[in-house]
Each structure stands twice: as structure tokens, then as C-alpha cells.
Amino acid sequence: MTHPQHHPLGNAETTLIPRYLGETVKPISGESYDWHAHDFGQLISAASGSMYVGIPGHVMLLSPAMTVWIPPHVAHWMRYGANNEMRYVDVNQDESRKIGARCRIMAMTPLMGALMSSTKPASNSGRANEHTGALHDLLRHELIAAQDVPLSIAMPQDKRIRMVAEAALDNPGLITSVDAWLAQAPASRKTIERLFVAETGMPPSRWLRYARVLHAISKLAAGEKVSSVAFDMGYGSASAFSYMFRCTLGCSPRDFCLKSSKESGTQLA
Numbered sequence: 001m002t003h004p005q006h007h008p009l010g011n012a013e014t015t016l017i018p019r020y021l022g023e024t025v026k027p028i029s030g031e032s033y034d035w036h037a038h039d040f041g042q043l044i045s046a047a048s049g050s051m052y053v054g055i056p057g058h059v060m061l062l063s064p065a066m067t068v069w070i071p072p073h074v075a076h077w078m079r080y081g082a083n084n085e086m087r088y089v090d091v092n093q094d095e096s097r098k099i100g101a102r103c104r105i106m107a108m109t110p111l112m113g114a115l116m117s118s119t120k121p122a123s124n125s126g127r128a129n130e131h132t133g134a135l136h137d138l139l140r141h142e143l144i145a146a147q148d149v150p151l152s153i154a155m156p157q158d159k160r161i162r163m164v165a166e167a168a169l170d171n172p173g174l175i176t177s178v179d180a181w182l183a184q185a186p187a188s189r190k191t192i193e194r195l196f197v198a199e200t201g202m203p204p205s206r207w208l209r210y211a212r213v214l215h216a217i218s219k220l221a222a223g224e225k226v227s228s229v230a231f232d233m234g235y236g237s238a239s240a241f242s243y244m245f246r247c248t249l250g251c252s253p254r255d256f257c258l259k260s261s262k263e264s265g266t267q268l269a
Contacts, residue, residue: 017092018092018119018132018136019091019092019094019095019136019140020089020090020091020095020116020119020136020139021089021090021119021120022043022087022088022089022090022116022117022119022120023087023088024047024085024086024087024088025085025086025088026084026085026086027080027084027086028080029080029081029082029083029084030079030081030082031079031080032077032078032079032080033077033078033079034077035054035075035076035077036075036076036077037072037073037074037076038070038072038073038090039072039073039093040072040090040091040092040093040096041069041070041071041072041090041091041092041093041095041096041099042069042070042088042089042090042091043067043068043069043070043087043088043089043091043116043143044062044067044068044070044078044086044087044088044089045062045064045066045067045068045086045087045089045108045113045116046062046063046064046084046085046086046087046221047064047085047086047087048064048083048084048085048221048223049063049064049080049081049082049083049084049085049086049221049222050062050063050064050080050081050084050217050218050221050222051078051079051080051081051084051086052078052079052081052169052214052218053068053070053076053077053078054076054077054078054079054155055070055074055075055076055103056075057154057155057157058103058152058153058154058155059152059153059155059169059214060103060105060151060152061105061151061152061214061217061218062105062151063151063217063218063220063221064108064221065107065108065149065256066105066106066107066108066149066151067105067106067108067112067116067146068103068104068105068106069099069100069103069104069105069106069143070103071096071099071100071101071102071103072093072096074103076103081218081219081221081222082222083222083223087116087117089116089119095136095140098140098144099140099143099144100144104146104148105148105149105150105151105152106143106146106147106148106149107146107147107148107149109142109146111138111142112139112142112143112146115135115138115139115142116139118135119135119136119139151214151217153169153200153207153210153211153214154199154200154201154202154207155169155200156195156196156199156200157199158195158199160185160186160187160191160192160195161185161187161192161195161196161199163184163185164181164182164184164185165207165211167181167184168181168207168208169211169214169215171215172208172211172212172215172233172234173215173232173233173234174234175208175234176234178204178205178208181204181208182204192204209244209248210248212233212244213244213245213248213249215233216229216233216241216245216253217256219232220253220256220257226238226241226242226253226254226257229241229253230242241253242254
């Protein structure tokens with residue numbers, strides 16, 4: 001896999017370019033990029049669809065209801081879902097230091113989305129530059145004040161369980177039971193459970209539930225119906241799936257879709 005090519009800042013000296021510089025791209029469904037890093041920060045948001053963003057030890061899910069912040073020099077990988085339209089905003093090093101040195105998944109707001117969409121090179125006129133500077137200031141304040149969204153999952157590093165974890169993240173609907181899933185790992189059940197708790201902070205059954213939620217959100221963000229996603233996740237009914245979803249995120253799948261639609265400015269299918 002090659003590194004992404006859609007970076008407005010390129011290899012320029014990032015202290016000399018605009019604080020924020022954005023563009024919108026429509027990647028191919030399923031397109032992915034291996035581990036890489038930039039000398040500038042990056043905001044990633046989805047006008048439609050979803051994507052996974054991996055950082056050392058964690059995988060984050062991005063949908064239209066949120067935006068991801070990747071500070072400079074942080075290694076990450078990306079994998080797109082279906083029906084994607086992504087917005088990238090590159091942030092120079094000086095501005096990145098003001099936003100923060102940790103990766104974040106933040107709740108998207110209409111104001112944040114509008115400010116991110118306005119990030120484009122300013123003209124040479126003093127009035128235009130002053131206006132752009134004010135917008136950039138407001139965007140930074142909106143990002144700093146944004147609510148964090150708990151849509152990441154710790155990835156185990158021990159090779160005895162990482163394989164089964166990756167399989168669950170790719171397609172948890174194929175897992176018929178926790179027992180059948182863990183039977184694929186080359187270790188005893190007691191060892192598997194100990195490793196999961198030590199490396200992810202949760203037992204395997206709870207970790208699998210979170211993996212199902214992330215995968216479900218990816219499908220919902222691509223426009224699939226709740227009933228279809230419930231079936232794909234291996235649930236016998238939409239109500240059983242919705243109950244699991246609500247227990248995990250505190251809202252129903254439909255409420256989540258409505259929020260994503262509202263924040264992104266799109267309409268539900």
C-alpha cells in the first residue's frame with residue numbers, strides 16, 4: 001500500500017504555510033493506507049461514509065457525527081468504508097501545538113463543519129487575510145472546546161490474540177459465539193482472557209461487543225438500514241441489536257443516524 005497523496009501541505013515547511021488548509025476527496029470504497037506520519041497535524045472528517053483510523057495501540061472509527069485529530073509525527077493508518085466523501089484539513093506545526101499533542105475523536109458540530117469547509121488559501125488582500133485569520137481562530141477554539149467521543153478500541157499486541165481481534169474488527173458478523181471466536185487463538189481460554197484484560201482493559205466478550213458497535217456504525221454511516229445491519233451483525237432482531245447499541249453508546253442506532261445526518265448536512269436514505 002502507498003501513502004495517501006491528498007495532503008495540501010505536502011512536504012513544505014509547515015511553519016510558513018497557512019494555519020489550516022483543507023480539501024475534500026472521494027476515495028475508492030475499501031481503499032486503505034499503511035502506517036505513515038506527517039510533519040503537520042491533520043483533521044479528518046466525513047461528509048458521508050466512514051473510515052477506520054489506526055494509531056499505535058488503538059483503532060478509531062470516524063463517521064459524519066465526528067472528526068479525528070492526528071497531531072504531527074503520530075504514525076497512523078487509514079481504511080475507508082463505502083460511499084465516502086472525506087474532508088482533510090492540514091494544520092501547520094505552530095497551530096498544531098495549540099490544539100494538542102494527543103489524538104482525539106471529537107463530536108462534530110454544524111459550526112465546526114462550516115469552519116473546516118472554509119479552510120482554503122486566503123487572497124492577498126489585507127481584509128481577506130484578516131477574515132481568514134478570524135475564522136482560523138474560531139476553528140481552533142471550537143476544536144479545543146469540542147466534546148470527545150468514545151469511539152475507539154484498544155488493539156491487543158500479543159500475536160496470540162491479535163489475529164482474532166483483527167478478524168472481529170473486519171467482520172464481527174461472522175462470529176457466531178464468543179467461544180467459537182476465541183477457539184481460533186493458539187492459547188488456552190484462561191490465557192486469552194488474561195491477555196485481553198491486560199492489553200485492552202476489558203474481557204474478550206466486552207471487547208467483541210465494542211468491535212460490533214464500531215462495525216455497525218461504519219455500515220450505518222454508509223447508509224445501510226438498521227434492520228440490515230442487525231442481521232449482518234448476527235442478531236436475530238433489530239430490537240436486540242438496538243438494545244446492545246444503546247447499552248454501549250447510550251443512544252439507539254436510529255438516533256445516532258439522525259445525529260450523523262444532522263451534523264453532516266445530509267439526508268437519511
